Amino acid sequence: MSSPDTMLYLCTHCFRRFPWVALSKQEHRCPRCRLPIRRCAICDQRFEPREKEHLYCKRCDYNLMKHAAVMPPSMVKATEEDPDGYRNRDGASVTERWKEIQTAAGIYDEEFSDPSPSPSP
Structure with a gap:
């Protein structure tokens, strides 16, 4: 049986065989595949x-x-609509834009919205 010093181990990236001391300690990669x-x-x-x-x-x-807490909405849909990442909103207000963001992110917070003003008598 061979001693552990002469055994060869696989690099986890390229799957070539190297001695244990040649592989990196964290990811077990060879000197060619090792990242700084x-x-x-x-x-x-x-x-x-x-x-x-x-x-x-x-x-x-x-x-x-x-x-x-909340993952950002996917940008894949936005890039399909417009390659620059901008959509023409034709003067959408901040409130309308916030509702768009909530819908895209799946946030529903009706209990936190401002109550509608009561009519004056």
Whole structure:
């Protein structure tokens, strides 16, 4: 049986075989596939990102997804309507725009709206 020093392990990205000491400690990637260590934008811990655009460590990313109060509405529909991301609202008021945002996000807060003014006698 071979000793642990001569055994080869798979890189988690390219699946090539390398000795254990050649793989990164966090994501077990080879020197070719390894991304530079970053600092998390929230907790300031060092982490090895899985992709180049990741800004948060796994723990903070999980907590953002789990505890996010309201997820923003999808922008895919807006980009299909207008490539610039703007829609012609023809002078829509702030109240009308807020109702559009609430509908897109699935927020229903009728109990928080202002009561209609009572008629004067």
